[in-house]
Structures are given as structure tokens and as C-alpha cells.
Amino acid sequence: MNTLKTIEGTKDYFELDADRFAKIIQTAERIFSLHTYRPIHTPVFEATELFARSIGAATDIVEKEMYTFTPGSDTITLRPEGTAGVIRAYIQHHFQQQSSLTKLWYYGAMFRRERPQKGRQRQFHQVGVEAIGSSSPLLDAEVIAMALMLYHELGITGVQTKVHSIGCQLCRPAYREILRSKVSENLADYCKTCQGRYEKNLLRIFDCKNPTCKILTEPLPKAYQSLCETCSRHFAQLQEALDAKNVSYIVDGALVRGLDYYTKTVFEFTHNALGSQDAIGGGGRYDGLVKELGGNDTPAVGFALGIERMLIAMEALKCCSCHIPLMVFGISIGELAQKAMSGILMRLRALGISCDMDFEGKSLKSQMRTANSRNALYTIILGDDELSRGEVVLKNMKEGGEQTAVSLPDLFDAAMKLFSIKNTSV
Ligand code: HAM
Numbered sequence: 001m002n003t004l005k006t007i008e009g010t011k012d013y014f015e016l017d018a019d020r021f022a023k024i025i026q027t028a029e030r031i032f033s034l035h036t037y038r039p040i041h042t043p044v045f046e047a048t049e050l051f052a053r054s055i056g057a058a059t060d061i062v063e064k065e066m067y068t069f070t071p072g073s074d075t076i077t078l079r080p081e082g083t084a085g086v087i088r089a090y091i092q093h094h095f096q097q098q099s100s101l102t103k104l105w106y107y108g109a110m111f112r113r114e115r116p117q118k119g120r121q122r123q124f125h126q127v128g129v130e131a132i133g134s135s136s137p138l139l140d141a142e143v144i145a146m147a148l149m150l151y152h153e154l155g156i157t158g159v160q161t162k163v164h165s166i167g168c169q170l171c172r173p174a175y176r177e178i179l180r181s182k183v184s185e186n187l188a189d190y191c192k193t194c195q196g197r198y199e200k201n202l203l204r205i206f207d208c209k210n211p212t213c214k215i216l217t218e219p220l221p222k223a224y225q226s227l228c229e230t231c232s233r234h235f236a237q238l239q240e241a242l243d244a245k246n247v248s249y250i251v252d253g254a255l256v257r258g259l260d261y262y263t264k265t266v267f268e269f270t271h272n273a274l275g276s277q278d279a280i281g282g283g284g285r286y287d288g289l290v291k292e293l294g295g296n297d298t299p300a301v302g303f304a305l306g307i308e309r310m311l312i313a314m315e316a317l318k319c320c321s322c323h324i325p326l327m328v329f330g331i332s333i334g335e336l337a338q339k340a341m342s343g344i345l346m347r348l349r350a351l352g353i354s355c356d357m358d359f360e361g362k363s364l365k366s367q368m369r370t371a372n373s374r375n376a377l378y379t380i381i382l383g384d385d386e387l388s389r390g391e392v393v394l395k396n397m398k399e400g401g402e403q404t405a406v407s408l409p410d411l412f413d414a415a416m417k418l419f420s421i422k423n424t425s426v
Pocket residue numbers: 080081082083112114119120121122124125126128129130258259279280281282283284285286301302303304305306307308309
């Protein structure tokens with residue numbers, strides 16, 4: 001019989017990758033909470049129309065990468081990103097009535113039917129934020145700095161920040177016409193994909209990896225050079241705010257992003273451990289999306305960071321294993337001692353001490369070997385003799401293997417001292 005395996009473009013996460021995955025979410029939760037973001041969970045599938053209306057019908061994602069199904073009369077799509085669902089929820093549950101600024105964060109699986117390669121999967125994961133209700137460039141800067149704080153805390157050094165402004169509904173049409181006329185001068189020299197983009201999604205020609213197209217787009221006028229007064233001020237204030245926060249960034253006029261909902265600020269984080277898929281995260285402002293999806297006219301800004309790409313960078317940089325060390329391994333000889341050990345470990349865990357034990361009734365020597373191979377910091381040894389005296393043997397597994405007999409009532413205070421735990425409730 002054939003053994004069943006993961007489908008192309010999907011992955012299992014275990015051991016170090018799964019430890020790091022958990023660390024990313026824990027750290028994100030802490031940092032986002034410090035900035036008063038609250039969690040939100042939205043469904044993995046939504047009405048197809050939601051993504052067509054938000055991401056844009058002419059984008060690569062909507063045109064060819066969505067997993068769309070028609071079970072019965074509905075047309076549903078596995079979410080290719082998180083922003084659309086969050087904004088749908090924001091409107092559906094009237095978040096704007098509760099607060100003028102709503103800050104939400106999320107993480108989860110996203111699905112895009114792209115050609116799999118390093119850092120590019122068909123099921124991947126993002127952690128992201130959406131701040132809905134303010135048009136302040138200070139908020140754009142706060143959001144960018146917050147993503148960088150997360151990378152920093154995870155030990156992901158070497159992240160480069162690119163920012164750009166692609167204008168608004170007022171100034172972008174005029175810019176698009178300037179660009180169109182320039183591109184038309186040598187349209188035949190562009191690749192077939194870019195020739196298609198010329199008609200449907202002109203700004204995306206800046207994203208082409210074809211070397212000829214890269215040379216051709218280099219001298220073209222950039223969006224930030226044609227901004228209206230309001231967008232121009234916003235972009236200048238964003239840069240001032242980033243400077244004030246000591247955030248280093250480059251202005252990249254070729255940064256246009258692959259989703260249609262953006263207005264004004266766009267940004268991307270890149271990392272050179274990633275190869276050709278070097279965007280480790282990205283986001284921007286999307287002041288028209290809430291209205292486009294049926295809500296009030298509400299400005300918003302956010303980002304999503306690719307978890308798989310963070311894992312690649314963390315592996316390259318040998319960032320934290322993030323695994324909680326095993327503080328105590330309980331070694332028991334005999335059935336009675338084993339039962340007693342189970343109770344002791346339960347009380348230790350309630351104090352915040354990580355523990356494990358042998359469940360199979362193995363020999364003392366074999367249990368000691370397990371404690372060693374699991375890198376336990378201490379063992380607690382309990383046999384019939386200790387049990388009858390109401391004590392355990394506490395053995396330091398690291399420094400010289402020193403061991404002391406401790407009476408059971410004193411064990412918990414002793415363990416708290418050893419691991420510098422302040423909480424006194426046992
Ligand atoms: P995005 O640039 O499409 O933006 O995706 C954000 C990040 O997700 C990328 O920078 C990358 O790290 C990761 N990513 C995207 N596609 C894949 C893939 N196929 N495999 C692995 N990782 C991938 C968005 O999704 C927007 N919703 C971000 C946003 C939030 N803008 C405003 N708010």
C-alpha cells in the first residue's frame with residue numbers, strides 16, 4: 001500500500017520548526033497586546049466575492065491562485081490572506097460603534113495556488129494586524145515599528161524595510177496615465193505577462209522578475225513622484241515619524257504590492273536568507289476598503305508577516321530553539337512511588353516548573369539515562385525507602401551531580417528557590 005504524504009506546497013511542522021512557530025505566536029501576542037491590539041479569528045473560507053472585491057479581480061491572487069469551491073449553490077474560497085476577512089467582520093459586527101480606532105491581530109493558515117518553491121507554499125501561515133479607524137501617518141509608522149520589534153525579539157536580524165506611497169484615488173489615475181504613455185513607447189520589448197499587465201494591472205510591471213523588464217522599468221516614473229498634496233504630506237510625515245523612531249528604511253519606488261486595496265503607504269520587509277522569495281512580510285494603508293466592502297468610509301493600515309519565511313530566517317540565523325527546558329525529571333521505583341511521583345509533579349507544574357517522568361516502570365538506570373538524554377536540570381528520585389521516610393532525593397544533573405535528601409513538605413519551597421520562582425501558592 002502506498003504511504004500517504006503531505007500534498008505538494010503544504011508542510012508538517014514539528015520539533016524545532018514547531019517550537020519556533022509557537023514562539024512567533026507567543027511573541028507576537030505579547031508585542032501586539034503592548035500596542036493594545038486584540039485577537040480576532042475569522043473563518044478559513046469566505047464568499048469568493050469578498051476576495052474578488054477586496055484584493056482585486058485583476059490581481060494574480062484572484063485571477064489564478066485561489067482555491068474556490070462550489071458546494072451546492074454557494075461559491076466559497078479558502079482565504080488567500082487575512083485582511084479581507086477581518087474587514088468583513090469589522091463591518092458585520094459594527095466594531096466602529098464601539099471605538100473610533102479598532103486594533104486587531106490574527107494568525108492562521110492562508111491558501112494560494114502558487115508554484116511551490118523555497119519560502120513559497122500553497123498552504124502557508126501569516127501573523128498580521130489591522131488598525132482600522134485612523135488616517136494618521138503616525139499609525140503607519142507605529143505599525144511598521146511594531147513588526148520590526150517582533151523580528152528583533154525573535155532574533156531575526158538583517159531585515160530590510162522598504163517603504164513607498166502609491167497615492168490615492170485622486171492622484172493614482174493621473175500617475176497611471178503618465179506611466180502608461182511611457183511604457184507604450186517600447187511595450188513590445190516587455191515580457192508577455194507585463195504586456196498583459198499593461199492592459200489590466202499596470203503598476204504590477206514593477207514586480208516582474210524578468211531581467212529585460214527590470215531594465216525597462218528602472219527609469220520609469222515612480223508613484224511617489226506624482227502624489228497629490230495630501231498623499232505627499234502623508235508620505236513625508238511617515239518618513240519623519242520613522243526617522244524619529246530610528247527606523248532605518250529605504251524608499252523603493254518599485255514597491256507596488258500585489259493586492260489592489262492599497263492607498264498611500266505601502267511597505268515590505270525583506271531578508272536575504274530567503275532567496276528569490278525575499279519578502280518576509282508586507283503591508284500598507286487601505287483607506288478605501290471598508291467602504292468598498294459596504295461599511296462607512298474608514299481609513300485603515302496593517303501588515304501580514306509570513307511565518308514560513310520567518311522560520312527560514314530563524315533557521316539561517318540559528319535563532320532560539322524556544323523549547324522550554326525540562327526542569328525536573330521524576331524517577332520512581334515501584335508502583336506506589338510512581339503514583340506518588342505523579343502527584344508531586346502535578347504540584348511542581350502548578351508552580352511553573354516543567355517536569356516529566358517515566359510511566360513504564362523502567363529500571364533506575366534506564367530512567368536516569370532518559371533524564372540525561374532529555375537534558376533535565378534536576379531529577380527527583382523516589383523509592384520505597386524514601387517513601388517510608390516521607391522524603392525524596394533531589395539530584396542536580398548539571399553541576400557535579402550533587403544530591404540531597406529533602407523532606408516532602410520542604411520539596412516545593414526548595415524547588416521554588418532553585419528555579420527562582422516567586423509565587424508562593426502551591
Ligand atoms: P502579502 O504581501 O500578500 O500581503 O503577504 C504577506 C506575507 O505573507 C508575505 O510578505 C510573505 O512573507 C507571506 N506569503 C505570501 N504568500 C506566501 C506563500 N505562497 N508562501 C509563503 N509565504 C507567503 C498580505 O497578505 C496582506 N493581507 C498584508 C496586509 C495586511 N496588508 C494590510 N494588512
